[in-house]
Amino acid sequence: MEMPTDDDIRAMLSDRASRLPTAAARAETILAAARAHAFLEPRSSRRRLAGGRWAPRVAGGVASLAAVALTLVVLAVPLIGRPSASVEPSAHPSASAAANQASATPAASPEAEIGAITAEELQALFDARGTELVGLTVAVDGDLVSHPSCSGKAACVDAIVGGTTITVLPVGDIGPGPWDGSGPISGTFALRLVAMRGVPQGVVAQYLGDIRPGPNGLAWSLADIIAGESRQETGFVVARGWLVRSPLHSCPTSLGPSGRLSFGCPSDDYLSIERFQPMLADGSSISPPATDALYLPSGTYDEWAPDPAPVGVGVEPREGTFLLAWTGISPCGPLADCAFRPNDFRWTIRGRLDPTHR
Amino acid sequence: MTDRWEGRLDPALIRRAQDGDVDAFTALVAGRIDPMTRTAMAILGHEADARDAVADALASIWRELPRLRDAMAFEAWSTRIVVHACRRALRRRGRERVREVAIDDQTGTAGLSTPGPADAVSGRIALERAFERLDADARSILVLHHLDGRPLDEIASVLDVPLGTAKSRLHAARRSLERALEREER
Numbered sequence: 029m030e031m032p033t034d035d036d037i038r039a040m041l042s043d044r045a046s047r048l049p050t051a052a053a054r055a056e057t058i059l060a061a062a063r064a065h066a067f068l069e070p071r072s073s074r075r076r077l078a079g080g081r082w083a084p085r086v087a088g089g090v091a092s093l094a095a096v097a098l099t100l101v102v103l104a105v106p107l108i109g110r111p112s113a114s115v116e117p118s119a120h121p122s123a124s125a126a127a128n129q130a131s132a133t134p135a136a137s138p139e140a141e142i143g144a145i146t147a148e149e150l151q152a153l154f155d156a157r158g159t160e161l162v163g164l165t166v167a168v169d170g171d172l173v174s175h176p177s178c179s180g181k182a183a184c185v186d187a188i189v190g191g192t193t194i195t196v197l198p199v200g201d202i203g204p205g206p207w208d209g210s211g212p213i214s215g216t217f218a219l220r221l222v223a224m225r226g227v228p229q230g231v232v233a234q235y236l237g238d239i240r241p242g243p244n245g246l247a248w249s250l251a252d253i254i255a256g257e258s259r260q261e262t263g264f265v266v267a268r269g270w271l272v273r274s275p276l277h278s279c280p281t282s283l284g285p286s287g288r289l290s291f292g293c294p295s296d297d298y299l300s301i302e303r304f305q306p307m308l309a310d311g312s313s314i315s316p317p318a319t320d321a322l323y324l325p326s327g328t329y330d331e332w333a334p335d336p337a338p339v340g341v342g343v344e345p346r347e348g349t350f351l352l353a354w355t356g357i358s359p360c361g362p363l364a365d366c367a368f369r370p371n372d373f374r375w376t377i378r379g380r381l382d383p384t385h386r
Numbered sequence: 387m388t389d390r391w392e393g394r395l396d397p398a399l400i401r402r403a404q405d406g407d408v409d410a411f412t413a414l415v416a417g418r419i420d421p422m423t424r425t426a427m428a429i430l431g432h433e434a435d436a437r438d439a440v441a442d443a444l445a446s447i448w449r450e451l452p453r454l455r456d457a458m459a460f461e462a463w464s465t466r467i468v469v470h471a472c473r474r475a476l477r478r479r480g481r482e483r484v485r486e487v488a489i490d491d492q493t494g495t496a497g498l499s500t501p502g503p504a505d506a507v508s509g510r511i512a513l514e515r516a517f518e519r520l521d522a523d524a525r526s527i528l529v530l531h532h533l534d535g536r537p538l539d540e541i542a543s544v545l546d547v548p549l550g551t552a553k554s555r556l557h558a559a560r561r562s563l564e565r566a567l568e569r570e571e572r
Contacts, residue, residue: 032563032564032567034532037563038532038533041428041517041532041533043514044427044514045424045428045533046427175511224510225510226510
């Protein structure tokens with residue numbers, strides 16, 4: 029066995045580092061998350077050692093932190109531009125017509141119209157479009173089977189989509205799915221397509237996790253999700269709806285520990301069956317959705333809405349098909365090691381199913 | 387090598403940010419987010435974790451900036467905060483379920499052509515799997531050296547350790563990677 033050279037290590041790390049969506053989507057998402065953190069934890073008043081002056085507490089607390097949020101977001105847009113075509117209003121192919129019309133249709137598309145693609149369809153996409161697919165997340169019905177390169181090895185978790193030549197890599201080192209090494213597994217999988225040098229078509233699939241289909245197709249209705257019908261500890265459920273965000277609220281200067289997702293501060297974010305505008309006539313408040321809506325962490329709209337509208341008093345709802353996970357939200361922040369309590373579990377969006385048609 | 391800030395730091399901008407000027411803080415970090423994310427992504431290999439780590443780091447930078455004594459140390463200091471955020475993310479991940487498995491079954495692959503240059507693909511995948519066996523410190527120093535292209539003295543500054551310690555840690559990380567690769571290919 030040959031030891032890796034510096035170039036081998038550099039190429040591997042470069043590939044890992046490049047498996048991200050467009051810089052625009054990335055920076056906006058992170059700035060939004062940082063904004064939420066800034067609201068949670070105001071800068072404390074500490075003695076500034078350089079120059080011997082005292083660092084002033086952020087004047088006005090809430091007002092100044094709100095200014096941080098607005099400035100970060102507003103500045104990010106001209107710096108990094110808008111998302112590329114790969115994050116245009118999107119949906120699964122079978123629901124593409126509805127998804128690509130950001131119309132004033134009052135309700136989301138029926139769940140029955142959303143379906144997974146087959147392994148053969150995925151192979152055809154790879155063959156036809158190669159690296160054009162990078163950044164897409166797809167739902168695939170099929171099998172995951174051992175990668176041919178694993179032959180004879182005791183420990184090998186690399187796989188391909190059964191019946192194809194498409195390499196599937198676990199994400200990170202925690203392989204979220206049911207792959208137990210006993211043989212191929214069948215099901216519906218969320219795969220994200222990422223670039224990798226030296227493989228056919230220059231694209232591999234990252235295994236994000238299993239999808240638990242709904243009672244009438246791939247997607248669940250939001251009503252069933254809210255009722256708890258779809259709840260599970262691992263993997264994803266799929267739902268289609270309108271992502272909406274309220275105007276930014278003034279927030280308390282200290283709400284809780286760093287690292288905990290914030291709900292309602294600085295914005296209320298919903299995945300709603302209804303295309304509603306969360307701005308009242310006075311432009312300062314939110315009217316809760318009239319129909320079924322899932323309450324999501326603040327910042328969700330910025331992170332996952334297709335072509336998110338810039339920050340403002342009222343942002344345009346965006347329709348999409350999303351991967352939802354039932355997730356424990358640490359009650360103690362990133363530095364503490366404490367158990368989740370029942371109320372620390374919430375729904376969060378972990379991905380968006382993108383159109384696979386041109 | 388990632389884009390870095392040497393020669394472009396404006397001490398006055400940093401001082402304004404230290405004093406709570408949000409415009410200055412925004413200007414300070416806006417161009418830094420992509421390289422931060424790239425570093426975090428290489429260490430963590432997971433997009434959501436990398437985004438969270440950088441968001442954590444930005445919040446910490448905002449909060450702790452008044453403590454920074456030497457404005458010219460901002461680049462190394464902020465990178466250290468990103469590395470610490472990645473370490474916390476890996477620690478959190480370590481508490482989650484880890485599944486390491488053996489796969490011997492080849493069912494379903496009969497008749498398939500091996501994808502591309504099989505050895506190259508296999509080696510490339512094995513190297514990444516081996517990297518994921520490493521702890522946070524080893525991952526971080528390999529990323530700082532091989533991806534960011536930082537010299538050892540700069541790595542020592544980022545990690546806040548003596549030069550000799552940085553050198554020995556880099557050597558140890560490289561050896562750990564080789565041993566992990568041996569196990570991966572066994």
